[in-house]
Amino acid sequence: xxxxxxxxxxxxxxxxxxxxxxxxxxxxxxxxxxxxxxxxxxxxxxxxxxxxxxxxxxxxxxxxxxxxxxxxxxxxxxxxxxxxxxxxxxxxxxxxx
Amino acid sequence: xxxxxxxxxxxxxxxxxxxxxxxxxxxxxxxxxxxxxxxxxxxxxxxxxxxxxxxxxxxxxxxxxxxxxxxxxxxxxxxxxxxxxxxxxxxxxxxxxxxxxxxxxxxxxxxxxxxxxxxxxxxxxxxxxxxxxxxxxxxxxxxxxxxxxxxxxxxxxxxxxxxxxxxxxxxxxxxxxxxxxxxxxxxxxxxxxxxxxxxxxxxxxxxxxxxxxxxxxxxxxxxxxxxxxxxxxxxxxxxxxxxxxxxxxxxxxxxxxxxxxxxxxxxxxxxxxxxxxxxxxxxxxxxxxxxxxxxxxxxxxxxxxxxxxxxxxxxxxxxxxxxxxxxxxxxxxxxxxxxxxxxxxxxxxxxxxxxxxxxxxxxxxxxxxxxxxxxxxxxxxxxxxxxxxxxxxxxxxxxxxxxxxxxxxxxxxxxxxxxxxxxxxxxxxxxxxxxxxxxxxxxxxxxxxxxxxxxxxxxxxxxxxxxxxxxxxxxxxxxx
Numbered sequence: 001x002x003x004x005x006x007x008x009x010x011x012x013x014x015x016x017x018x019x020x021x022x023x024x025x026x027x028x029x030x031x032x033x034x035x036x037x038x039x040x041x042x043x044x045x046x047x048x049x050x051x052x053x054x055x056x057x058x059x060x061x062x063x064x065x066x067x068x069x070x071x072x073x074x075x076x077x078x079x080x081x082x083x084x085x086x087x088x089x090x091x092x093x094x095x096x097x
Numbered sequence: 098x099x100x101x102x103x104x105x106x107x108x109x110x111x112x113x114x115x116x117x118x119x120x121x122x123x124x125x126x127x128x129x130x131x132x133x134x135x136x137x138x139x140x141x142x143x144x145x146x147x148x149x150x151x152x153x154x155x156x157x158x159x160x161x162x163x164x165x166x167x168x169x170x171x172x173x174x175x176x177x178x179x180x181x182x183x184x185x186x187x188x189x190x191x192x193x194x195x196x197x198x199x200x201x202x203x204x205x206x207x208x209x210x211x212x213x214x215x216x217x218x219x220x221x222x223x224x225x226x227x228x229x230x231x232x233x234x235x236x237x238x239x240x241x242x243x244x245x246x247x248x249x250x251x252x253x254x255x256x257x258x259x260x261x262x263x264x265x266x267x268x269x270x271x272x273x274x275x276x277x278x279x280x281x282x283x284x285x286x287x288x289x290x291x292x293x294x295x296x297x298x299x300x301x302x303x304x305x306x307x308x309x310x311x312x313x314x315x316x317x318x319x320x321x322x323x324x325x326x327x328x329x330x331x332x333x334x335x336x337x338x339x340x341x342x343x344x345x346x347x348x349x350x351x352x353x354x355x356x357x358x359x360x361x362x363x364x365x366x367x368x369x370x371x372x373x374x375x376x377x378x379x380x381x382x383x384x385x386x387x388x389x390x391x392x393x394x395x396x397x398x399x400x401x402x403x404x405x406x407x408x409x410x411x412x413x414x415x416x417x418x419x420x421x422x423x424x425x426x427x428x429x430x431x432x433x434x435x436x437x438x439x440x441x442x443x444x445x446x447x448x449x450x451x452x453x454x455x456x457x458x459x460x461x462x463x464x465x466x467x468x469x470x471x472x473x474x475x476x477x478x479x480x481x482x483x484x485x486x487x488x489x490x491x492x493x494x495x496x497x498x499x500x501x502x503x504x505x506x507x508x509x510x511x512x513x514x515x516x517x518x519x520x521x522x523x524x525x526x527x528x529x530x531x532x533x534x535x536x537x538x539x540x541x542x543x544x545x546x547x548x549x550x551x552x553x554x555x556x557x558x559x560x561x562x563x564x565x566x567x568x569x570x571x572x573x574x575x576x577x
Contacts, residue, residue, distance in 0.1 A: 001114055014100075017100055017101075026201065033300060033301070034326040036300060049394055049395075049396040049397070050396070052396045052399075052400050053396045053399055053400075054298065054396075054399070054401065055293065055300060056293050056296070057401065058296070058300065059289065059292050059293050061233070062235055062238075062290065062513070063235055063238035063239045063242055064242070065244045066239050067214045067239060067243065067246070070101060071101075071243075071246065
């Protein structure tokens with residue numbers, strides 16, 4: 001394969017990885033935030049206590065979700081997995097509200 | 098995962114190395130302040146006396162009249178003097194008082210607080226800096242996870258392999274893996290707890306969570322208005338401290354905050370793993386007891402545990418050294434990773450300007466930051482001790498030296514002479530390290546027996562730094 005074509009192919013791979021990483025980051029952040037919201041009770045009295053604990057959980061979740069989203073690229077199941085969790089949490093949050 | 102580990106590691110690693118290096122120094126922030134204020138004798142036991150508190154209250158009221166918000170830091174085992182502190186935007190500074198109430202004629206310095214502030218705000222304000230540090234903390238957790246995923250196959254047959262005399266990339270990789278694997282639990286613990294402490298900065302505020310709304314306003318933009326009414330005089334503080342000890346079931350109190358109507362006395366958290374400070378609140382008008390605010394709920398305890406583990410205030414002297422050594426190992430791991438990144442790509446990418454810039458920035462992060470730190474210590478000894486607003490020139494020295502080393506590193510790297518650049522900077526670090534004990538001995542007439550452990554530790558670390566830089570310099574000589 002000519003060098004120029006090879007370089008172009010490599011560039012495309014890198015751009016795809018960056019896009020994949022961006023997608024995984026956005027989904028992971030949205031999922032971690034949705035998990036935080038799911039744990040909060042909008043009408044409760046102990047929101048400060050709960051949010052404090054839930055922030056700890058979300059901070060731990062965020063890197064794990066990002067690694068799953070970016071790392072599991074076979075059949076794109078990492079991104080699908082994040083999207084599914086986000087959907088479930090969003091429905092749950094909507095139902096709570 | 099390799100791509101993720103390398104590139105995120107490079108982008109975040111340049112700043113994270115600085116965050117870890119300054120965090121490691123912050124383990125001994127109080128001791129650094131002691132070294133930088135040699136005029137304060139530390140031999141007396143921590144005693145809280147009425148004359149000292151009365152004089153402190155007068156100083157505090159004078160500061161309040163100027164529109165600042167001072168507070169009192171009470172004597173403790175680690176810092177046995179009473180301090181009246183003001184926040185200058187980056188550090189808590191102020192006079193230290195002896196047991197009889199006289200002010201020690203100590204030089205003004207940001208001391209170890211400078212490193213602490215740089216560690217969690219990058220010296221760029223609480224709002225922007227903390228958010229950035231929190232995001233970088235999260236990135237580090239991702240990079241560490243990716244690193245484990247890469248290394249997991251090799252972990253089973255060999256936990257770590259050390260081949261210091263192997264070919265260059267192999268030796269650097271071994272150094273990266275050795276520190277990365279052995280200190281992995283510490284790395285995860287310190288990164289996770291640090292990120293959790295600043296987590297509020299990265300999640301959006303929720304309208305139904307009252308304390309989110311209260312804390313969402315950026316600290317920097319919050320206007321500093323002087324109290325509308327003149328605060329009432331401060332009642333005698335010693336009886337209040339004694340009463341607070343009984344109410345909080347503690348043997349020591351740590352600091353006292355003042356508002357226009359209240360006096361808040363916080364318990365000392367140096368003996369417990371949980372950095373939760375319960376508070377006894379008194380009326381400022383007549384000193385009568387108002388209430389106790391205890392932080393015993395499960396979530397407060399959990400948060401206190403995170404803060405306690407990260408700040409390590411509970412720890413003994415030995416444990417603090419272990420924190421320091423672990424922090425140093427993690428900084429080494431990141432620095433080795435950065436160097437490895439460029440060694441691996443030098444053959445194919447060295448002609449690219451991005452590569453040159455990256456290598457220059459790596460040089461400025463590793464040797465430049467070391468030189469800037471040493472210069473900060475040297476500036477403390479070389480600047481006149483009576484210089485007004487002395488913290489400004491001290492910190493300016495740090496940033497000016499760092500900027501100079503960065504420009505030098507970038508120039509050498511862009512001129513395709515990075516090895517020469519590394520060698521010159523290593524030599525500069527050797528000279529600065531060796532000059533630190535010499536200048537200290539010639540400029541200060543401190544009593545060695547007062548605190549010989551502190552001075553010996555600083556000299557030993559300066560010699561260690563000089564030795565490492567000298568070995569690196571000699572090794573690089575062989576490459577030319």
